Amino acid sequence: xxxxxxxxxxxxxxxxxxxxxxxxxxxxxxxxxxxxxxxxxxxxxxxxxxxxxxxxxxxxxxxxxxxxxxxxxxxxxxxxxxxxxxxxxxxxxxxxxxxxxxxxxxxxxxxxxxxxxxxxxxxxxxxxxxxxxxxxxxxxxxxxxxxxxxxxxxxxxxxxxxxxxxxxxxxxxxxxxxxxxxxxxxxxxxxxxxxxxxxxxxxxxxxxxxxxxxxxxxxxxxxxxxxxxxxxxxxxxxxxxxxxxxxxxxxxxxxxxxxxxxxxxxxxxxxxxxxxxxxxxxxxxxxxxxxxxxxxxxxxxxxxxxxxxxxxxxxxxxxxxxxxxxxxxxxxxxxxxxxxxxxxxxxxxxxxxxxxxxxxxxxxxxxxxxxxxxxxxxxxxxxxxxxxxxxxxxxxxxxxxxxxxxxxxxxxxxxxxxxxxxxxxxxxxxxxxxxxxxxxxxxxxxxxxxxxxxxxxxxxxxxxxxxxxxxxxxxxxxxxxxxxxxxxxxxxxxxxxxxxxxxxxxxxxxxxxxxxxxxxxxxxxxxxxxxxxxxxxxxxxxxxxxxxxxxxxxxxxxxxxxxxxxxxxxxxxxxxxxxxxxxxxxxxxxxxxxxxxxxxxxxxxxxxxxxxxxxxxxxxxxxxxxxxxxxxxxxxxxxxxxx
Numbered sequence: 001x002x003x004x005x006x007x008x009x010x011x012x013x014x015x016x017x018x019x020x021x022x023x024x025x026x027x028x029x030x031x032x033x034x035x036x037x038x039x040x041x042x043x044x045x046x047x048x049x050x051x052x053x054x055x056x057x058x059x060x061x062x063x064x065x066x067x068x069x070x071x072x073x074x075x076x077x078x079x080x081x082x083x084x085x086x087x088x089x090x091x092x093x094x095x096x097x098x099x100x101x102x103x104x105x106x107x108x109x110x111x112x113x114x115x116x117x118x119x120x121x122x123x124x125x126x127x128x129x130x131x132x133x134x135x136x137x138x139x140x141x142x143x144x145x146x147x148x149x150x151x152x153x154x155x156x157x158x159x160x161x162x163x164x165x166x167x168x169x170x171x172x173x174x175x176x177x178x179x180x181x182x183x184x185x186x187x188x189x190x191x192x193x194x195x196x197x198x199x200x201x202x203x204x205x206x207x208x209x210x211x212x213x214x215x216x217x218x219x220x221x222x223x224x225x226x227x228x229x230x231x232x233x234x235x236x237x238x239x240x241x242x243x244x245x246x247x248x249x250x251x252x253x254x255x256x257x258x259x260x261x262x263x264x265x266x267x268x269x270x271x272x273x274x275x276x277x278x279x280x281x282x283x284x285x286x287x288x289x290x291x292x293x294x295x296x297x298x299x300x301x302x303x304x305x306x307x308x309x310x311x312x313x314x315x316x317x318x319x320x321x322x323x324x325x326x327x328x329x330x331x332x333x334x335x336x337x338x339x340x341x342x343x344x345x346x347x348x349x350x351x352x353x354x355x356x357x358x359x360x361x362x363x364x365x366x367x368x369x370x371x372x373x374x375x376x377x378x379x380x381x382x383x384x385x386x387x388x389x390x391x392x393x394x395x396x397x398x399x400x401x402x403x404x405x406x407x408x409x410x411x412x413x414x415x416x417x418x419x420x421x422x423x424x425x426x427x428x429x430x431x432x433x434x435x436x437x438x439x440x441x442x443x444x445x446x447x448x449x450x451x452x453x454x455x456x457x458x459x460x461x462x463x464x465x466x467x468x469x470x471x472x473x474x475x476x477x478x479x480x481x482x483x484x485x486x487x488x489x490x491x492x493x494x495x496x497x498x499x500x501x502x503x504x505x506x507x508x509x510x511x512x513x514x515x516x517x518x519x520x521x522x523x524x525x526x527x528x529x530x531x532x533x534x535x536x537x538x539x540x541x542x543x544x545x546x547x548x549x550x551x552x553x554x555x556x557x558x559x560x561x562x563x564x565x566x567x568x569x570x571x572x573x574x575x576x577x578x579x580x581x582x583x584x585x586x587x588x589x590x591x592x593x594x595x596x597x598x599x600x601x602x603x604x605x606x607x608x609x610x611x612x613x614x615x616x617x618x619x620x621x622x623x624x625x626x627x628x629x630x631x632x633x634x635x636x637x638x639x640x641x642x643x
Contacts, residue, residue: 012041012042014027014035014038015038015039015096018096020092020093021092021119024069029270029273032066033269033270035065036062040058042091043061043087043091044298044316046087046099046100048316049100050100050102050103050104052102052103052310053085054298054309055294055295055301055309056156056294057088058295059267059293059294059296060088060154060266060292061267061297062272062292063182064085064088065088065092067152067154067276071152071276074118076149076150076151077141077149077150077151078119078121078152078154079122080154081130081131081153081156082126083110083124084111085156086112087102089119093117093119093120095117103438103618104438104618105617105624110438110618111125112124121133123442126407128165129164130154130155132167132168134153135171135172135177135179138178151177152180153179153181154184155182156183156185156186159380160183162379163384169258172258173256173257177285180280180287181258181285181286181287181288182288183289183290184266184290185263186291186292253287257285258287259282259287260287261287261289262288262289262290263291264290264291267292276288295308298319329492329497330492330496330497331492331495331503332491333489333491333493334361336466336469337402337488339504341364341366343507344473345367345374348477350397350398351374351397351399351400351477352397353376353399353400353402354375354388354389354392354399355377355403356377356381356384356403357380358431359377361431362402362404382407382408382411383411384414385411386401386403386415386418386419387418389419389424394422400427400429401426401427401428402429402431404432404443404445405430405431405434405446405448405487406436406442406443408428409448412451415428415452415483420455423482424482424483425482426484427473427476427484427486428483428485429485429487429488430448430485430486431488433445433487433488433489433530433583434531435611435624436489437619437620437624438619441615441617441618444611444615445487445489446616447584449462449581449587449588450583450588452485452560453587453588453592459476459484459512460560461485461557461559462488462530462559463488463530464528464531465495465503465531465534466493466494466495468557469488471505472510474508474509475512481512488530490621491621494534512558512561513561513564515554516557517554518553519537519551519552519553520552521548521549524551524552524576524577525554525574525578526540526552526553526554526577526578526579526580526639527554527578527579528556529589532582533553533555533580535630535632535635536580538632539632540553542636543636543640547640550643551639551643552570554566554570559589559592562592564596567596570604571597571600571602572602574604576607576642577605577607578607578639578642579606580609581609581610582610582611583610585613586613588610590606591608593606607638609634610628610630611628611630612628
């Protein structure tokens, strides 16, 4: 036994012996609180040096342990929603020894996925899909010879606001199934039940004797012919109505014939085990409502769960965050957006801000602090955010709707149907466009340009730097601009924060559909869109002058409408073109240039650089750019080979 192993066993006397849930199930119930303590400490220590999502995982430690203790995973299915909370799950399902590679290039993935483990039952990353997926698995279990398989969906109160969750609930209520939905409520979005009667009903609901007698009574009534399906449903509705009346609660779930239990303390592991055992084999759909504390067991995270959702590196012992000194580094694009939005809103009273649960993530909180009545956080509801913005635009307001590019995929129909058809004045700002890094394929903003390019009436632009972002935002809010899409990446820009060079340029209009020539060249034209153009400039500037003089560089700036004058100049003067974009190559900007050249009678040789036709895994942006052939060395090689 190595010294490191002995130290691990001394510090984690139980956890160090738990490789898989089967090991967990051999413990006594009284040992589980200690397991939870050790698991929580392990998560804190791991995430302190290898950053990731902390507060969410800490809040569900007890639930995670209880689920794997009561249910026979992986044969029983646990479907996590979003997946921010699944670090404890990963550690307990064979990945503790490799958890230090979490979110690292080539390491374990940032969210649960069946591509990594049989304990990960479905794709995680975007919110609100767990109920629908779990229902599908429950139906599949019955149809494929696994009638005793249990299926559990774990969904947070935030994800429950998503439309897909309600679509799933509606189908759960009408499709024969025995699924258990666990509502992890860590923000009191559903009011706590109070008083003695409520507590009595809570205990009655999960009492084994009560439910056994209830089942036998229903069997007897059914056998006598007194209880057909219609009468059974009527009795259930009456039962639910009586419970609602007695508890002074109007329960939406029981109104949908989904039996409701709770709320319970989701951070009491022994109580959770008791409750889960009692509801486990009940027939029909069930919802277990739990109250948990986000960041539970780590004081800094409990005090400020938003900051500690993904805190970066920190000192586990003191709770002091280890922040990189910004100094004179460029501003983050999101902060340029947030400050510019406030500046524009001060000048234009029609401007309002809309975001689906990301006011801090997209920096719309800057405007919200000064103008709270003009900023709307609609929760995890991207489709609603778009249509809500369209409604406001239809009747006189000018919404800036900010959605992460990957999440805006969920609102594709809303963009077409509720904005573009009427060409409503909504500025759709797609943050996190391009490669986002460690969050992986569910979060890369890869598809926005290819998806939106065919949609009529849209203006689609991507700024090369922070100043261009400001100018595009100013342009978008001017009269007559219609539906205007601006995409920009995660992270910092390129403009140093100093007296001589600052992102805070004067606001001025950019003519829609115009690009610009960055440098002249004699042999090959490189066309870029967005911030990747800065990297191309670096590459060309570092080349020998004899070669660099041969390379022209054009910033397309607008994907739609295309700059006919600029592209004509390129078509007439260059027979070799390289296009570079930080979106999917198939159908993106390079494809648009190919189409334009063909349509206008030009036939240059075109090399397209962009994201490949497969999902890009997780890692740092620099690592992923190299994989995709978008790092500086790869681009230089392509340019030199083209000359």
